[in-house]
Amino acid sequence: MTQAVRIKDLGRHEGQVVAVRGWVTHVRSKGKIAFVVLRDGSGIVQTVASLQDVGDETLARMDAATQESSAVVTGTVRADRRAPGGYELQLKSFEVTGDSPDYPIAPKEHGVEYLLDHRHLWLRHRGPWAILRVRDEVEKAIRDFMYDREFVLIDSPILTPAACEGTSTLFETDYFDEKAYLSQSGQLYLEPACMAFDKVYCFGPTFRAEKSKTRRHLTEFWMIEPEMAWATLDDAMALAEEMVSYIVARVLDRRAEELKVLERDTSKLESVVPPFPRLSYDEAAAILTRPENVKRAEEAGAPPFVPGSDLGAMDETILGEPFDRPVMIHRYPVEVKAFYMQPDPERPDRALCVDVIAPEGYGEIIGGSQRIHDPELLQARIAEHGLPESAFRWYLDARRYGTVPHAGFGMGIERVVGWITGTRHLRETIPYPRTIQRLYP
Amino acid sequence: MTQAVRIKDLGRHEGQVVAVRGWVTHVRSKGKIAFVVLRDGSGIVQTVASLQDVGDETLARMDAATQESSAVVTGTVRADRRAPGGYELQLKSFEVTGDSPDYPIAPKEHGVEYLLDHRHLWLRHRGPWAILRVRDEVEKAIRDFMYDREFVLIDSPILTPAACEGTSTLFETDYFDEKAYLSQSGQLYLEPACMAFDKVYCFGPTFRAEKSKTRRHLTEFWMIEPEMAWATLDDAMALAEEMVSYIVARVLDRRAEELKVLERDTSKLESVVPPFPRLSYDEAAAILTRPENVKRAEEAGAPPFVPGSDLGAMDETILGEPFDRPVMIHRYPVEVKAFYMQPDPERPDRALCVDVIAPEGYGEIIGGSQRIHDPELLQARIAEHGLPESAFRWYLDARRYGTVPHAGFGMGIERVVGWITGTRHLRETIPYPRTIQRLYP
Numbered sequence: 001m002t003q004a005v006r007i008k009d010l011g012r013h014e015g016q017v018v019a020v021r022g023w024v025t026h027v028r029s030k031g032k033i034a035f036v037v038l039r040d041g042s043g044i045v046q047t048v049a050s051l052q053d054v055g056d057e058t059l060a061r062m063d064a065a066t067q068e069s070s071a072v073v074t075g076t077v078r079a080d081r082r083a084p085g086g087y088e089l090q091l092k093s094f095e096v097t098g099d100s101p102d103y104p105i106a107p108k109e110h111g112v113e114y115l116l117d118h119r120h121l122w123l124r125h126r127g128p129w130a131i132l133r134v135r136d137e138v139e140k141a142i143r144d145f146m147y148d149r150e151f152v153l154i155d156s157p158i159l160t161p162a163a164c165e166g167t168s169t170l171f172e173t174d175y176f177d178e179k180a181y182l183s184q185s186g187q188l189y190l191e192p193a194c195m196a197f198d199k200v201y202c203f204g205p206t207f208r209a210e211k212s213k214t215r216r217h218l219t220e221f222w223m224i225e226p227e228m229a230w231a232t233l234d235d236a237m238a239l240a241e242e243m244v245s246y247i248v249a250r251v252l253d254r255r256a257e258e259l260k261v262l263e264r265d266t267s268k269l270e271s272v273v274p275p276f277p278r279l280s281y282d283e284a285a286a287i288l289t290r291p292e293n294v295k296r297a298e299e300a301g302a303p304p305f306v307p308g309s310d311l312g313a314m315d316e317t318i319l320g321e322p323f324d325r326p327v328m329i330h331r332y333p334v335e336v337k338a339f340y341m342q343p344d345p346e347r348p349d350r351a352l353c354v355d356v357i358a359p360e361g362y363g364e365i366i367g368g369s370q371r372i373h374d375p376e377l378l379q380a381r382i383a384e385h386g387l388p389e390s391a392f393r394w395y396l397d398a399r400r401y402g403t404v405p406h407a408g409f410g411m412g413i414e415r416v417v418g419w420i421t422g423t424r425h426l427r428e429t430i431p432y433p434r435t436i437q438r439l440y441p
Numbered sequence: 442m443t444q445a446v447r448i449k450d451l452g453r454h455e456g457q458v459v460a461v462r463g464w465v466t467h468v469r470s471k472g473k474i475a476f477v478v479l480r481d482g483s484g485i486v487q488t489v490a491s492l493q494d495v496g497d498e499t500l501a502r503m504d505a506a507t508q509e510s511s512a513v514v515t516g517t518v519r520a521d522r523r524a525p526g527g528y529e530l531q532l533k534s535f536e537v538t539g540d541s542p543d544y545p546i547a548p549k550e551h552g553v554e555y556l557l558d559h560r561h562l563w564l565r566h567r568g569p570w571a572i573l574r575v576r577d578e579v580e581k582a583i584r585d586f587m588y589d590r591e592f593v594l595i596d597s598p599i600l601t602p603a604a605c606e607g608t609s610t611l612f613e614t615d616y617f618d619e620k621a622y623l624s625q626s627g628q629l630y631l632e633p634a635c636m637a638f639d640k641v642y643c644f645g646p647t648f649r650a651e652k653s654k655t656r657r658h659l660t661e662f663w664m665i666e667p668e669m670a671w672a673t674l675d676d677a678m679a680l681a682e683e684m685v686s687y688i689v690a691r692v693l694d695r696r697a698e699e700l701k702v703l704e705r706d707t708s709k710l711e712s713v714v715p716p717f718p719r720l721s722y723d724e725a726a727a728i729l730t731r732p733e734n735v736k737r738a739e740e741a742g743a744p745p746f747v748p749g750s751d752l753g754a755m756d757e758t759i760l761g762e763p764f765d766r767p768v769m770i771h772r773y774p775v776e777v778k779a780f781y782m783q784p785d786p787e788r789p790d791r792a793l794c795v796d797v798i799a800p801e802g803y804g805e806i807i808g809g810s811q812r813i814h815d816p817e818l819l820q821a822r823i824a825e826h827g828l829p830e831s832a833f834r835w836y837l838d839a840r841r842y843g844t845v846p847h848a849g850f851g852m853g854i855e856r857v858v859g860w861i862t863g864t865r866h867l868r869e870t871i872p873y874p875r876t877i878q879r880l881y882p
Contacts, residue, residue, distance in 0.1 A: 004671075006591075006639065021671045023636070023843045041593070041639030041670070070636075070843035098814070098844030120633035120835045121842060129637060136594040143584050150447075152482070153577040157873045158599070158623075158646050159612075159661050161880045171600075171614045173623070175660075176652075176877050182599075182614070189873055189882075192561035195464070195511075196570060198447065198482025204645060205599050211617075219616075220600050229482070230445075230462045373539070394561045394882035401562060402464045402511035403539030432598045432630055436617055439602045441630075441835035 008042035034062040049091035070097040130258035141250040152197040156186025162391035182207035190227035192398040201226040215425040220434040227408035233352040233370040236407040241276040248272040271324035310336040317361040330354040339381045342370040362419035368409020375399035449483035475503040490532035509541040571699035582691040593638040597627025603832035623648035631668035633839040642667040656866040661875040668849035674793040674811040677848040682717040689713040712765035751777040758802040771795040783811040803860035809850020816840035
């Protein structure tokens, strides 16, 4: 049997006869010659058959093959500079494995909702193929980065017992006569674990039942969350810039073809190296209240920035724009951030926290902080926020028994993939997106 | 400031003065000398302080330090063959960072339910530490294995729309006025994806609301599921034995210390290399119906094996026992397996499926099959099983448009970690276990 070769590896077999197993994307025939473009999971290749080489029966079969029919072909690998991938296949045989009548995604334009209704098929097309191969690389880069730095993977639970911060954005389920809630973050479970392993992370799906319809929201998304014992806000910021830079460099190095398919301007990614610029919240507020920026937000119809409040999407865009790499905004007012964040000892109304904003208007990709490690202070904050102390008893234990300063952050994978691939809608950065309007397929 | 070093790296600093940040596990003092054993996330080390070196105030502080107090110490690294890890620290200073009054896990024996109630603290102890570091290595080994073989990660959704095979073992949640169910497997989502990427996998949490209280059941567990286009049962079996062997070799190579802590007999793991023995279901049935095996099951109080039915835990133990590596049982009767399995063309009452049984009585770790790729046959099976065709329309699409033979399997991570670490109860192989009786912490 002829050796089966994946399309991306054809170059290693120049002049040889090989088999390729793939799917038909285009067919063109003129007289005694037929061209079929085939794709497989690794790339695309043009095949050429002449009447003389394959006979009229095969030529007719090629001519009749419809989009996304599966086929096994054999032929000789020939270098061809004009061909995609640099090689074409001079065919000896062409056999259809599975036909494809009335394939629902025509080469013509479809609306995105139609395409998402056919996500299980749309995955086969060049855009989704390229985006999801970048996603694969991003996720593996993160796993390697964590492992090489001796972080221990702690898979945090999805089913959690307490609706710690209110149930409005939580998915709830019956759990053998109790109530359980789908996790929004593994952080609470990582903090005790970092006291066992020094450096830990979780990396799994998280859930928000937010009734938000923006292009920046999914109800189910993946998040990487590192947590380090004996660490401060500065340590978390250093890890964040190192990790983001590592991911971008890996994708530039190993997914260049995919970025080309997506027509991504890679010069905008090449500048993503440490150190990232740092702005305190107060510096950011001063920028946002400049007259030209107030006017800009107004013209865009965005809500005006109010000093002391959290940043909105437009504020993030304005702050990120002057920089060729992500910018880190640190030390927000305590009251706009989560209860567990350590106050700045030099200014207790500011939290030792950081948000990392991607360039080019892609918004926040990371949120992190140093955590309160003093048990009394944490207990007081839980009470101030009106949270049930009983639900946090085990979480407080990490402070009662050998507490240490610790810090960490969460990074949303879809936001990073969106930025790196130049995809504005997060729903295209995950294989089967879940939004307020979509639970199918 | 003195350089902080992790305990496992002390050997690189022999003769130097370093800082160690960790937690106290034992204290012993006699007169003018005190010993404190410290742990950090990387290992344990004995420290020694003399009155002459540190003064009486520090000596008193050491003497007063309770279990799991956090401390920063400085001292000189000294080789000591009798010490755990081969080095000890001659102290210059000892500072408590966080005290630990009445630490709830004493060195004495506790029941496992008590320990699981304190799982957030129990993680700090040697057994859980070792098991979860093996788990980390197993998961990273799988990621590397998949990546090196060019499988593309396809994160399959947790929230799914249809209760395809009945709701009795599904967790249900409200999804914006619809019903959603937590996924039991990503397979249905991977099959269409393998037609886009050739080779794909998912690796995430899966959920079974089973009312089962055995040591082999968790309600939330992690599963790796590879799926390959243009693949047969034989390809799936070859991948399974290669992957399992790779994982075991990685753990033996990189987690030897942890296996030693767990007193695992590693000679039982060293023999785990391809090829794995293969038994057809019919061969397995012949073994199980031998009088001595019937008697054995009877004596163990296990239900008797009935030819034509699925295998029970005792049957798996009997079948696995003669072998020094996992055994692959293939071609079960069609009626005891899932509707989507390809029938054996040579014997259509048998499915092209495989279960991989771990040695030493650890039971099934993998279940897989070749999938039906003919759309008419799949449609007929869906109808025969009384399943709602509408819920499977998108799944059928993978066969309607360029179908190809494809195969894959699922491997439960906790079962593999349990086997490799010699842990009988799966609840100890995941950081925060979820069982019918446990949703806390």
